[in-house]
Amino acid sequence: MKAFGKILGIVILALLLLVVAAGFILTHFFNPNDYKDEIRQLARDKANLELGLKGDIGWSLFPWLGLELHDTSVASASTPNKPFADLQLLGLSVRVLPLLRRQVQMSDIRVEGLTLTLIRDKNGAGNWENIGKPAQASAAGTQPTAPQGASGEAPKAQVRDIPQPLQLDIDSLNVKNARIDFSDEQSGKQYGVEGLDLNTGAIRESSSIPFKLSAYLSSNQPLVRAKTELTGSLRFDRALKRYQLEDAKLSGELAGDPLQGKTATFSAQGQLLLDQAAQIAEWTGLKLSINQLRALGELKARDLDKEPKFTGGLSIAQFNLRDFLDGIGQSLPAMADSNTLTRLELAARLDGGLNSVNLGDIKLKLDDSTFSGNLGLADIAKQAWRVQLSGDRLDLDRYLPGKAVKDAEATSSSRKAEVDATLASATTKGDSPLPNAPTQQAWSDTPLLPLARLRGLDLDIALNLGQLTLDKLPIENAVLKLHGQNGQLSLDDMRGELYDGRFNAKASLDVRQDVPLLSAQKHIAGVPIERILEAQGQKPPVTGLLDLDADLTTQGNSQKAWIDNLNGNARFDISKGVLLNANLEEQLCRGIATLNRKTLSAEHGGKDTPFRELQGNLTFRNGVASNPDLKASVPGLTVKGNGDLDLRVLGMDYRLGVIIEGDKSDMPDPACEVNKRYAGIEWPLRCRGPLELGAKACRLDKDGVGQIAAQLAGQRLNDKIDEKLGDKVSPELKDALKNLFKKK
Incomplete structure (x- = not known):
């Protein structure tokens, strides 16, 4: 037995030497280069x-x-x-x-x-598509036939073991x-x-x-070039269909046309997992940086074989968004404040699919504002934005274009010079001539709306803000709901509190055609009108609490076009008001002194004229507001009037009638003593000039005063006839005598 084992060992050793010898002979005497043609043909x-x-x-x-x-x-x-x-x-x-x-x-x-x-x-x-496909048989008749057994039947399939990988x-x-x-x-x-x-x-x-x-x-x-490096450790298990990328780090630099000559340095790292059996993928320990932007998070995907869905979280450290965008060659639209977008910080939950992404449970800090809520794209391809946010404050004026304001100022420079000249010569003296009506355009014709961008918007936005500053107005508890699709945008609701009053508004914008169409409905209750005007940089001619209902339409794409095409209706009511720089008492006293044929010894009344109410209706036609029923109630006086407000040049042209109906006691100056003869008489005033003048644009209408003088003279004559004739003649004769002296 021992000898047999020795013999077997010798045989195996001999066979091994034979194999080695054969390999030596093949490698030294067989040259594969001699068979290149055969190798080429085999590949074909x-x-x-x-x-x-x-x-x-x-x-x-x-x-x-x-x-x-x-x-x-x-x-x-x-x-x-x-x-x-x-x-x-x-x-x-x-x-x-x-x-x-x-x-x-x-x-x-x-x-x-x-x-x-x-x-x-x-x-x-x-x-590359035909690679790996064997050459087709040269003739259809040479196709091999299936082998048959002795009885002519096809042999049964052999059962084989499943090969191991x-x-x-x-x-x-x-x-x-x-x-x-x-x-x-x-x-x-x-x-x-x-x-x-x-x-x-x-x-x-x-x-x-x-x-x-x-x-x-x-x-x-686009023309883009990137330098990249990826490092890490790969682990895979083919039986479990599980693949892991551990400690992965991708870094590099990106340049090209989209970056406008700038360079972006990027880095991404974390742990990646793909489990094909469970059809899930994960990216945990995510760290992302692009220039100065730094972010942390995680991302998990499921249903990879169906419609993939992903969830995760994202946290972005505070950074300067303006500098970041400039660093990657992206320019921001002009804003009124160049210090905006300098502080941005975000934390949110992520979810979505291949064509959607949503940020939920948002904690967003933007400059001086803090927001929470949800923000996402319901359809990435269509840029369908869905936003529901609540915030503490937002000064929207800082983010709106500032260029239009400068253009408006440049456009109205000639009008400003015209108004300044009128103001310099204006006086409250009743004997000075009426100011000239303004003629210079007050609005810019610079296009304001990016029509192509607006036509592509798909929006559904709801905002709730503790304080919103819009058009320099501090709106408290602001609510805004905006919807837009297929070139039609609608402000479904905008409401809030303003200077202890309240307001709400609705509006729509149609940009499907070249000339945009706009409409708006507004309601204002108990808002101090002087605060609104002061916020717009205008000097208010009156103070008081404004109630307003308006339904307006216009068209165009500039301030000038919007004013020139403004049409609609409005009703206003100002209560507890004061007509600033309007010494109506002095104006009336001067008129009364004229009728008394006396001269005033001093000026009368205060600087302003208070009133209980100021109300009326406005009809807008192509930028001109007609006001046929102006009414104001001043202690002791009632004022009625009608006229136009030309919004195109911010001018006014009114005729007012002032009726004395209050205290008829003697006034300090005997020249303007009011007696019973003047009660119920409508004293005429004419107001014309720039809106900025306010009451300084009003003068006593001397033609109207002359008619009043004739009326009063006739009244005095009638009184004399009654006094002289008494009951000596019949009433019919007295009436006939009075009619002889009536002014024709």
Whole structure:
């Protein structure tokens, strides 16, 4: 038995020596370069490939099955002169004996100078699509038939064991200076990867595989170039269909046309997991930076085989958004305050799908404002924004365009000079001439609305703000609901409290055509009108609490067009008011003194004239507001009037009638003593000039005063007739005598 074992050992040793000897003989006496033509033909027949074997083929047989290819090209057999792959060197070797156990044990795999040129032609066909397909049989009659058994029946299928997957064991993979070019002749787009280097550690299943990948990426539409580097460790389990990328870090620089000559430095890192069995993916420990922007978060996706859904969280540290956008070549629209968007901080929950994203539970800090709520894109492709936010305060004026204001100031410079000249010559003296009506345009014709952008908006916005500053008005407890789609935008609700009063408004904007159409409905209750005017930079002519209902329409895309095309109706009522710089008492006293044929010894009344109410209706026609029923109640007086407000030049032209009806006691100056003869008489005033003048634009209407004088003279004569004749003549005769002296 012992001798048998020795003999068996000698036999095995002899066989091993024989195998080694055979390998030595094959590798030294068999040259694969002598069979290049056969190798090329085999590639044509089995894989539809045209191999260009320009360099030598190096090989070894045992104990490593090794292969080295030099200066090799690969093309489709249908286009042999247009290779899609070139290779300077491919080197690999596999242990022979483990292959018998379905184990792949390889040394280093080396790939140098690989160039892939992939082209999709104008018909949409790629130059790589026929690769791997065997050549078709030359004749249909040569197709092999299924083998049959002795009885002419097809043999039964053999039951085979399910093969076990190959076990990989590779010392390393090294790819150096590879290049991939892709061009699409249909769209003209080109993409490139160059300078690609890949180095890995040992590649073994269920083990951590360290790697480093670097490359330069480019595209022509738009023209973009990026330098990238990816490092980390890869772990995979093919049986569980589970793949992990641990301690991954992607970094690089991006430049190109979208960045307008600027450069963006970016970095992203974290732990990535793909579980194909569960159809989930995760990115945890996410750290992202782009220039000065820094963010943390996590992202999880599910239902990868259906309609993927993702959830996660995001936190962005405070940064200067204005500087960030400038650093990546993005310009902001002109804003009234250039110090806006300098502080932005965000924390939110993420969820969405392939074409939607939503930020929930938002904690947003923007400059001096803090917001909470939800914000998202219901449809990314259509830019369908959905916003529900609550905030403490927002000064919206800071973020609105400031250019229009400057243009308006430049446009109205000539009008301002006109008004200043009128103000300089204006006086409250009743004997001075009426100011001239303004003629200079007060509004800018600079386009304000970005029509193309507005037509593409899809909005559903709801805002609740503790304080909103809009058009310099401090609105408390503001509510705003805005909806927009297909070129039609509607302000469904805007309400709030203003200077202890309240207001609400609705509006719509139609930009489907070249000339936008606007409409608005407003309601104001108990708002101090002087505060509104002061906020607009105007000097108020009156003070008081304003109630207003208005329904207005207009069209155009500038301040001037909106005023020129303004139409609609409004009703106003100002209570507890004061007519500033309006000494109506002095004006009336001067008129009474004229009738008394006396001269005033001093000025009378105070600087302002209080009134209980001021009300009326306005009809707007192409920028001119007609006011046929102006009514004001002043202690002891009633004022009625009618006239026009020309909003195009901010001018007024009114005729007023003042009726004395209150205290008829003697006034301090005997020249303007009021007696019963003047009770119930409507004293005429004329107001004309820029709105800024207020009551300074009003004068006593001397023609009207002359008519009153004639009326009073006739009244005195009638009184004399009654006094002289008494009851001596019949009433019919007295009436006839009075009629003789009536003014015709």
